[in-house]
Amino acid sequence: MRITTALSQQLGVQAITDQQARLSRTQLQLASGLKITTPSDNPVDAVRVLDLNQSIASTEQFISNIDVARSRLSLEEATLESAIGGLQRIRQLAVQGANATLNASDRASIEYEAREILDGLLGLSNTRNANGEFLFSGFHTRTQSFTGASTTPPGGFVYNGDGNQRLLQVGATRHIADGDHGLSVFGDPAAGTSVFDVVAQFAENMSVNAPDTNDLAAIDAALERIDSVRSTIGARMNSLDQQTGLNEEMVLDIRGTLSEIQDLDYAEAVSRMNLQTVALQAAQQAYIRVQGLSLFNYL
């Protein structure tokens, strides 16, 4: 084939610009640390990168939801711990009050202490979280959970919340309750009474110096209910820990996959760049050599 001067020059320049384009692409990859710089580099992987980033962000959101749930459950657990402590003291008082050797004034002082504890229990049942929400009102979080006072007669305590538990999303398909409503903790669904009624009844019995053996049984039943709620909190906390582990592992796995897809293999890229640099130099030298060849040099 007849090669003409203009074409040979053009081909030489094109060889150089092609090499420069390749080099510049590698340079861009090295600068960004990414294999894929635009979706057209690899459309399938580009979409996977988007999806994986979404999964990471979602899972991290679940982890932060778990933190919220955990802090609320911790608060509830601590609250129930105190309530159980109070009730256990009430139980001691009940045992003590049933003693036939006690006189009216002894029982009056027991009544006094029981009413103090009742006041404390009411306070615990109306605990608020950091946002000012009542812990035990179900969905009615801005409504005080229980109304009543240490002097309220038995049966006069009113629950103002509802029977709902708020769920938080802690995994792609998993929800966990961040608390318990007041009825399930302090109420007695069967009797339609509450722990406050039980304590108030006991206090009243003490005030009239008429110990009732039913009091102790009722207190034990209330203790048992609160304790069983406390154990479900423990179980939920365990689930949260487990779910955190799962979520963190998942984020780690996805990050690994993401890195495989999008991160540049530096060793490969650097050696590629060296090769391309050599190729560019060769193209430049070839150009100079070929262009230097002319019959006119010898005329």
Next chain:
Amino acid sequence: MTSGLFGTAVSGLRVAKLNLDTVGHNIANAATEGYSRQRVIATSREPQITGAGYIGQGVEAGSINRLYDEFLDAQLRGSTSAFAELDSFHALVSQVDNIVADPNTGISPSLQSFFDAIQGVADDPTSIPARQVLLSEGQNLVDRFAAIDSRFDDFRAQANQQLAHTVDEINVLSGSVAELNNKIVVATQIAGGKPPNDLLDQRDLLIRQMAEKVDVTTVTQDDGAINVFIGNGQAVVLGTDSAALGITVSAADPGGIEITYTGTSAPVIITNNLDGGEIGGILDFVRNTLPSVQNEIGRVAAGLMLNFNSRHQGGYDLTGNTGLDFFAVPAIPVLSAAGNTGQVSVDYDPANVNQLAASDYILERTGAAYLLTRSSDQTQIPLSPGFPGTPASVDGLIINEQVPLAVGDRFLIRPARDIAGQMGLSVTNPDQIAAAASDTSTGSVGDNTNALALAALKNNRSLVNGTATFQDAIGQTVAKVGTVVHAAEVNKTAQESLLTQATQARESVSGVNLDEEAADLLKYQQAYQAAAQVIAVSNTLFETLLGAFRN
């Protein structure tokens, strides 16, 4: 005898000089674009009869021709046109490549932040700051959609401008070709049929430049003029006349433009007939790729708003009211063709959001029939007999006749294309976010059930007939654009090597090789010197004869 030798020598001298001039011209034009090397066609003169037979009378130059192959030139023109089309398409479409997918400015990150903010409200339904964050993220998402949509609009404007510019260039080129036609016809006549090589080269180059703008076909006339046609036979150059192309705003699509041809009659729209060249690439982008991407993003926007709104309306806000629309959904544009007497309205069908298609529609009344055409796949959907008596429910849309349509009435319906740019938030107050599923007027403000349901929309396959989540749909668009750009790159590279081959083929015939010219220079220099020597010898012979008589 000597006068014969003298004449022969002079003829050699003259042809050698002509050859040297031509070599010089070739060297001078070695780098001239479109130049074809020239060559003197020399023939020996008619011999003279003598007693000994015929004796040669030297050389004469028949003509100066260019080395040119019409087939190779046509091939190069075709390759140029095909490459220019792919090149301009690639340049336009690669701008779109990273827009939807960008990790910082794409839609996905905003969508994720928005749904994270919903989780924030679900975590703390009574927290005003958490609700405020959701409003801000909602606004961010709306802004992001709008920003991307406005980029699309920018691309459309830019492509349209490029189209208008290209049309101007074609007009200039066709004018120049017509002018050259005139010069060539005249020059050929004056030279008694000998070719005006340099003018021919110039004209071929201009036609090749036209082919770079749009596919052309040529027909050569007997007098040497070339007629140039575009589209399906519109003559832009006819002998020494040229016809003007123009640009006009599309009647059917207010955002689009059309190319018109003004021959001997009134301007006609020829956009659909044009192919190849830069115009082909721009049209492909502006009529196919851009609307389809913009429609897909618009469909995600519409689907998101409608799904979110209907779930939001199912809840209760912080102050005991049922949920409002969260997003302000823009009205569906219905563009009425000139001369329509009827009127229709089109609304989204909240019950069938997943059927929304990423497409424009044409609604027309043809006789008794009412026909809806989905532009993306040209599917025709007959609306009658139910319509217009009852509203038609098609592809997630509800079509109502407002004013009875006359036969021939025609409407362009755009349920997706511009929606992303017109989204808004309807909820302005953090209290208005409906996080609760139970009636909050009873006090259940801590209810986050509806917020959880809103958050769950993220993973609902609520688009593309229930096959894709919002993120899936965005991913599909990213993959589609990426694939189109990748294919354009591959096609462009392939066509580029075809173009190089065609250039090489033409160059190998018509191009100047300076080494060759240097050798020719030597050859004709020597011929010239030798012919001069012959004159000297002829002179000596004459002197000898004169000397003989002098003695």
